[in-house]
Amino acid sequence: QCFVHPYVNIAWGAFWDCDHIVEVWLSNIRSIEQMNFCYCDNLEYINLLDDVEYIANDVLSYCSNLKGLSLPRVESIGSHTFCDNESLEYISLNSEYLEEVNTIANDNISLTTINLGTRVSSIINSFNGCAAITEVYCKATTPPALTDSFDSVVAPTIYVPVEAFYLYKSAEGWKDFADYIVGYNFETGEVVEGYGIDDSNLDHNKYLTYVANHSYLLDFEDEDYYYWDTYFTNLGLLALGDIAQAKNGCTV
Numbered sequence: 001q002c003f004v005h006p007y008v009n010i011a012w013g014a015f016w017d018c019d020h021i022v023e024v025w026l027s028n029i030r031s032i033e034q035m036n037f038c039y040c041d042n043l044e045y046i047n048l049l050d051d052v053e054y055i056a057n058d059v060l061s062y063c064s065n066l067k068g069l070s071l072p073r074v075e076s077i078g079s080h081t082f083c084d085n086e087s088l089e090y091i092s093l094n095s096e097y098l099e100e101v102n103t104i105a106n107d108n109i110s111l112t113t114i115n116l117g118t119r120v121s122s123i124i125n126s127f128n129g130c131a132a133i134t135e136v137y138c139k140a141t142t143p144p145a146l147t148d149s150f151d152s153v154v155a156p157t158i159y160v161p162v163e164a165f166y167l168y169k170s171a172e173g174w175k176d177f178a179d180y181i182v183g184y185n186f187e188t189g190e191v192v193e194g195y196g197i198d199d200s201n202l203d204h205n206k207y208l209t210y211v212a213n214h215s216y217l218l219d220f221e222d223e224d225y226y227y228w229d230t231y232f233t234n235l236g237l238l239a240l241g242d243i244a245q246a247k248n249g250c251t252v
Contacts, residue, residue, distance in 0.1 A: 010031070010033060010036050013034065013036065015036050015040065016035050017039040018037075022044055024046040025046075025047045028051055031052070032056060033056045034056040036060070038059070039062045040066075041063065041065065042065055044066060048071055048072075052074055054074070054075060054076050055074060055076070056081075057078035059078065060082050060085070061082060062083070062084050063088075066087060067088065069082060073095055075098060076098070080104070082105040083104070088111050090112065091111065091114050092115040093115060093117060094137075094139070096119060097117075099119050101116070101120060101126050104127075105127050106128045106129050106130070108129070109129070112134050114136045116136070117139055118141070120144045121142070124147045124149065127153070134157065136150075136157070140164070142167070145172075147173065159182055159186075160183065162184065162192040165182075165183040
C-alpha cells in the first residue's frame with residue numbers, strides 16, 4: 001500500500017514504474033503531475049478521494065491490473081491519461097467541474113462503463129479502441145461536442161437526461177448511436193418509461209407531460225417560444241405550439 005498525504009501535489013514521475021504498489025490512497029492532493037503511476041503493473045486500486053482537481057498528461061496509463069477509476073472533483077485532465085489499462089472496467093468522471101475530455105482512456109480493452117458529469121461540453125479523441133463499452137452515462141443536458149471518439153464501440157446503451165433525449169439523438173456524433181440512447185432519471189437511477197431502446201414509437205403526449213411537470217425546462221421568456229417550437233419542429237420532434245402546450249400542462 002501507498003499512502004500519500006498531506007502534500008499539495010505529486011511531482012513529475014514520482015511513482016513511475018513502481019511494480020510493488022498495489023493500492024494508493026491520496027489525501028489532500030490537489031494535482032498529480034505528468035507520468036505518475038504509469039507502468040505500475042500491480043496497481044489494482046487508487047483512491048483519489050474528493051480532492052484531486054488537476055491531472056497532468058500520461059498519468060495512470062499502462063497499469064495492467066487497475067480495475068476502476070473515480071474522479072468526483074477533477075477540473076482538468078491532461079492527454080494520454082488512463083490509456084492501455086487492459087483490466088480497467090469503469091471510469092467515473094462524474095465531476096461538476098470537468099468540461100473537456102480530450103485524448104484520454106484509449107485502448108482499454110476491458111472498459112465497459114463510463115460516467116460523465118453535467119458540465120462536460122466536449123469529448124475529443126477519447127475512449128477509442130474500447131470495444132467492450134456497453135454503458136455510457138452522460139448527465140449533460142446539452143450534448144457534448146463529440147469528435148473522433150468511441151471508434152470501436154458498436155452498441156452501447158447511452159443514458160442521457162430525458163429532457164435532452166431528442167437532442168442527443170439528433171446531435172452530430174451522438175446520432176450515430178441514436179438507436180441506443182435512452183432517457184434516464186439520474187436521481188432515481190431509472191430509465192423513463194417510453195424512452196428506452198425498445199420504444200420505437202415514443203409517446204409524444206408523455207413527453208409533453210414530463211416537460212410540463214419539470215418547470216425548469218421551460219424557464220425562458222414567452223417571446224422565445226416560437227424559436228424553440230420552430231427548432232424542435234425542424235428536427236421532426238415537436239409541432240408548433242407544443243412548448244406552450246407543455247407549459248400549460250397536458251394529460252396522458
